[in-house]
Amino acid sequence: MLKNLPTSTTSLEHMEVMRSWHKIQILPYSPSLDVVYIGTIHPYHLSTGTLFMKSKKNVLIEKPLAMNSREVQKLITAARDNSVFLMEAIWTRFFPVSLEVRRLLGQGEVGDVQMVRADLGAPLTHIPRLAExxxxxxxxxxxxxxxxxxxFLVFNGERPESIQATGHSIDTGVDGTVVLVLKFSGNRLAICTCSITMMLTCDAVITGTKGVIKVPHHMWCPTTLEVNGQETEFPLPEAGMPLNFTNSTGLRYEAEEVRQCLLKGTRTERESRDAVGSLQPVGRSYR
Incomplete structure (x- = not known):
C-alpha cells in the first residue's frame, strides 16, 4: 500500500518490486497474493488482519500481534474460521542464535534453568509511534x-505463576521504563527490563544449574552467542542494498519460516499461544 505513489514507485523500482497498490481496500481481492505482511502501527493490527483473513489471505502480523490478549484471541478465531495462516512477526525467533539456544536448552547444556534476564532499551521518545x-x-x-x-522461548511457553511490575510513565502517559519480575513453577524467575527513555544493555542471560548462556548484545536480532564463556558468531547473509536498521537482513529467516509453513500447509498455533502469553504480563502490568 503506497501513501505517496510517485515517491514510493521510484523506491519500489530501485528494489525491483514488480507490483504495488495504492489502496488497502483493493489488496484483499488480489488473486496474486499468497501471504500479506501487516506492518501497520499496533492499534490497526486487529482490523487490518481481520480484513485480509476474511478475504482468505494468509497473514504475518508485526509484533505485538495485537494491543491485548482479547484482540489476539479475535485474530486467532478469524484465522481458524477462514482456514488461513496467521503468525506474529517476531523475527528474533528465527535467527540462528535463537535456534541454537533452543537446541542447547533441549539437550541440557546448562542444566536446569533457574533464572532468565532480558533487557532492551534506548532513548526513543522522539518517535511518535513509540511515545503517543x-x-x-x-x-x-x-x-x-x-x-x-x-x-517464553526459554521456559517453552509455560505461563508464569505470578507477575510483579514497576516502572514510570513519560509526559504523554505511556510507559517509559518497565521492570517485570515473573515467577515460574519450581521457583524459577525471569526479569524483563525495557525502556524508551534510556539505553540499556540490550542483552539476555540464561542461568542454569550447570552454566550460563548469554546473548551479549542486540538480543532482538542476535548474531553472537556465549555459552559458558565460549563465544560463537553466527554471521548474517550479505545485504544486497543499504539497510535502515541493525541486522535487517535477518528478516529473511522469518520470511523463509513463513514460506516453509505455507508449503507444508502448517498452521502456527504455538506462535499464536505465545502471543497470548507475551501479552498477559503486559495486561497485568497496566492494571
Missing amino acids: RELGGGALLDLGIYCLQFI
Whole structure:
C-alpha cells in the first residue's frame, strides 16, 4: 500500500518490486497474493488482519500481534474460521542464535534453568509511534515484547505463576521504563527490563544449574552467542542494498519460516499461544 505513489514507485523500482497498490481496500481481492505482511502501527493490527483473513489471505502480523490478549484471541478465531495462516512477526525467533539456544536448552547444556534476564532499551521518545498513546506507544508493547518472547522461548511457553511490575510513565502517559519480575513453577524467575527513555544493555542471560548462556548484545536480532564463556558468531547473509536498521537482513529467516509453513500447509498455533502469553504480563502490568 503506497501513501505517496510517485515517491514510493521510484523506491519500489530501485528494489525491483514488480507490483504495488495504492489502496488497502483493493489488496484483499488480489488473486496474486499468497501471504500479506501487516506492518501497520499496533492499534490497526486487529482490523487490518481481520480484513485480509476474511478475504482468505494468509497473514504475518508485526509484533505485538495485537494491543491485548482479547484482540489476539479475535485474530486467532478469524484465522481458524477462514482456514488461513496467521503468525506474529517476531523475527528474533528465527535467527540462528535463537535456534541454537533452543537446541542447547533441549539437550541440557546448562542444566536446569533457574533464572532468565532480558533487557532492551534506548532513548526513543522522539518517535511518535513509540511515545503517543493513541498510536500504541510505550516501552512494554514495542520493546518489552522482545524480552518476553525470549523468556517464553526459554521456559517453552509455560505461563508464569505470578507477575510483579514497576516502572514510570513519560509526559504523554505511556510507559517509559518497565521492570517485570515473573515467577515460574519450581521457583524459577525471569526479569524483563525495557525502556524508551534510556539505553540499556540490550542483552539476555540464561542461568542454569550447570552454566550460563548469554546473548551479549542486540538480543532482538542476535548474531553472537556465549555459552559458558565460549563465544560463537553466527554471521548474517550479505545485504544486497543499504539497510535502515541493525541486522535487517535477518528478516529473511522469518520470511523463509513463513514460506516453509505455507508449503507444508502448517498452521502456527504455538506462535499464536505465545502471543497470548507475551501479552498477559503486559495486561497485568497496566492494571
